[in-house]
Amino acid sequence: MCGIIGIVGKNPVNQMLYDGLLVLQHRGQDAAGIVTTDGPTFFMHKNNGLVQDVFQTRHMRNLIGNAGIAHVRYPTAGSSSAAEAQPFYVNSPFGIVLGHNGNLTNSDQLKREMFRQDLRHINTSSDSEVLLNVLAHEIEDAAKNSSLDPDTIFKAVAGVHRRCRGAYGVVAMIANYGLLAFRDPYGIRPLIIGKAQTEKGVEYMVASESVALDVLGFQVMRDVAPGEAIFIDLEGNFYSRQCADNPFLSPCIFEYVYLARPDSVIDQVSVYQTRLHMGESLAEKIHKQWAHHDIDVVIPIPDTSRPSALQLANALNLTYREGFIKNRYIGRTFIMPGQALRQKSVRQKLNPIGMEFKGKNVLLVDDSIVRGTTSERIVQMAREAGANKVFFASAAPPVRFPNVYGIDMPSRDELLATGRDDDQIRREIGADALIYQDLDALIHGVKLSNPDIQRFDCSCFDGDYVTGDVTEGYLAAIEAARRDGAKSPRPANSSTQLDLNLVGSTAPDDGQ
Numbered sequence: 001m002c003g004i005i006g007i008v009g010k011n012p013v014n015q016m017l018y019d020g021l022l023v024l025q026h027r028g029q030d031a032a033g034i035v036t037t038d039g040p041t042f043f044m045h046k047n048n049g050l051v052q053d054v055f056q057t058r059h060m061r062n063l064i065g066n067a068g069i070a071h072v073r074y075p076t077a078g079s080s081s082a083a084e085a086q087p088f089y090v091n092s093p094f095g096i097v098l099g100h101n102g103n104l105t106n107s108d109q110l111k112r113e114m115f116r117q118d119l120r121h122i123n124t125s126s127d128s129e130v131l132l133n134v135l136a137h138e139i140e141d142a143a144k145n146s147s148l149d150p151d152t153i154f155k156a157v158a159g160v161h162r163r164c165r166g167a168y169g170v171v172a173m174i175a176n177y178g179l180l181a182f183r184d185p186y187g188i189r190p191l192i193i194g195k196a197q198t199e200k201g202v203e204y205m206v207a208s209e210s211v212a213l214d215v216l217g218f219q220v221m222r223d224v225a226p227g228e229a230i231f232i233d234l235e236g237n238f239y240s241r242q243c244a245d246n247p248f249l250s251p252c253i254f255e256y257v258y259l260a261r262p263d264s265v266i267d268q269v270s271v272y273q274t275r276l277h278m279g280e281s282l283a284e285k286i287h288k289q290w291a292h293h294d295i296d297v298v299i300p301i302p303d304t305s306r307p308s309a310l311q312l313a314n315a316l317n318l319t320y321r322e323g324f325i326k327n328r329y330i331g332r333t334f335i336m337p338g339q340a341l342r343q344k345s346v347r348q349k350l351n352p353i354g355m356e357f358k359g360k361n362v363l364l365v366d367d368s369i370v371r372g373t374t375s376e377r378i379v380q381m382a383r384e385a386g387a388n389k390v391f392f393a394s395a396a397p398p399v400r401f402p403n404v405y406g407i408d409m410p411s412r413d414e415l416l417a418t419g420r421d422d423d424q425i426r427r428e429i430g431a432d433a434l435i436y437q438d439l440d441a442l443i444h445g446v447k448l449s450n451p452d453i454q455r456f457d458c459s460c461f462d463g464d465y466v467t468g469d470v471t472e473g474y475l476a477a478i479e480a481a482r483r484d485g486a487k488s489p490r491p492a493n494s495s496t497q498l499d500l501n502l503v504g505s506t507a508p509d510d511g512q
């Protein structure tokens with residue numbers, strides 16, 4: 001789940017793109033990139049690292065122009081090399097740059113087609129570079145007998161929908177023309193549009209999450225519909241069209257569980273409100289199945305589980321305490337690459353306050369248990385801090401199936417709940433009791449805010465993949481390619497691979 005932004009403004013957009021990326025940092029900690037456009041020229045800087053490490057003053061100075069796109073990356077395909085940081089660039093037709101959130105499930109096949117049929121070269125193992133080349137080919141095809149206008153661009157997006165499978169929220173800039181944004185026909189990954197009135201006219205912004213619009217002072221217009229494309233030309237004229245034959249909104253439910261910031265609203269559902277509901281329904285389950293519990297105190301595992309834990313405690317009339325203090329300078333553990341790093345970071349990130357545990361029966365609440373890295377370590381820390389009994393509640397159901405739509409959990413044997421029942425999982429994490437949310441209750445909680453959503457992608461919980469094309473063979477292949485240990489390490493000098501000239505990349509690091 002990367003974070004993407006596109007802006008067509010009336011003033012330079014470099015600072016707004018940077019500020020927006022900071023707000024979306026929780027969606028990707030591996031790499032960051034910005035492309036701006038001024039007249040016919042693109043200016044780009046991207047690299048591995050957090051937003052504030054990737055961009056120095058000299059890069060920002062060179063990112064000129066009133067329109068641009070930006071990306072923070074959490075890799076789900078290819079490698080974590082700087083050459084696969086986004087946006088990607090292709091020079092023909094017209095010059096296009098693209099940022100992608102999601103994951104294509106047919107990128108191998110498309111890559112072969114690109115090479116043999118469309119005579120295009122893909123230089124990395126990133127599915128997003130494939131997606132860009134499919135878009136470029138479709139634009140070239142659509143523009144052959146006509147000029148490039150919104151109709152032609154929308155025709156090209158319809159071609160992308162016909163060829164690409166999987167999840168894609170996309171922002172792209174066509175040099176000298178404008179900003180294109182679109183969402184796959186299931187709307188698996190989020191994308192929202194907003195506008196801001198300035199003295200010089202209206203500015204438009206597209207982003208993965210509404211929180212980026214809020215912070216930059218844009219008013220939310222609406223979510224991009226599944227299959228829909230938005231085009232905003234460089235004068236600020238706004239065009240939109242449904243480009244898919246059978247769009248069917250099926251957003252990823254894990255956005256509400258963990259990925260998104262609580263202050264975002266996705267497909268008209270408040271993420272925060274959903275997390276409160278998750279706490280309430282979990283409390284109901286405890287009340288029904290464990291009426292005579294002996295819980296003394298409810299303790300969240302910061303950050304994401306906080307609203308659920310708080311509401312659970314309220315509903316059960318129990319004391320809520322912050323028993324773990326989070327080091328605010330350590331990022332999210334789950335989206336770090338490699339198990340060794342994730343394990344180390346849990347201990348660096350969370351430290352218990354002894355008095356909240358000593359002699360007490362504590363209920364630890366987390367939003368989800370995926371690999372079990374956090375839960376196993378945290379239960380142990382609670383015991384070491386003197387807890388009498390340690391119970392554990394997960395605000396999401398057991399994660400038993402790989403995600404193929406933009407969350408890097410490709411391998412069943414890395415998922416703690418695969419092939420284990422609740423009691424076996426309880427023993428693995430060393431807890432005295434374990435309570436999981438039911439999937440129906442989770443879905444019900446999200447739908448309370450928007451009953452019009454008829455379907456969610458819940459594949460990591462139920463193995464039902466909304467795109468309907470995920471075969472056992474595909475799962476086995478990504479498992480082999482992407483399990484921990486199989487991923488190719490980051491090359492030492494990866495940024496020397498082919499790419500658009502990067503602004504400031506050859507200047508000595510002056511620390512600005």
Ligand SMILES: O=P(O)(O)OC[C@H]1O[C@H](OP(=O)(O)OP(=O)(O)O)[C@H](O)[C@@H]1O
Binds near residue numbers: 258302334366373
């Ligand atoms: O079972 P696991 O594989 O450990 O994954 C689940 C944990 O990872 C996430 O926390 P993370 O530290 O990434 O982010 P947070 O601070 O937003 O909770 C999530 O909130 C769980 O705590």
Ligand SMILES: NC(=O)CC[C@H](N)C(=O)O
Binds near residue numbers: 127
């Ligand atoms: N998490 C994502 O959205 C990843 C986007 C793309 N598949 C990549 O690996 O770069």
Ligand SMILES: [Mg+2]
Binds near residue numbers: 302305374
């Ligand atoms: Mg967490």
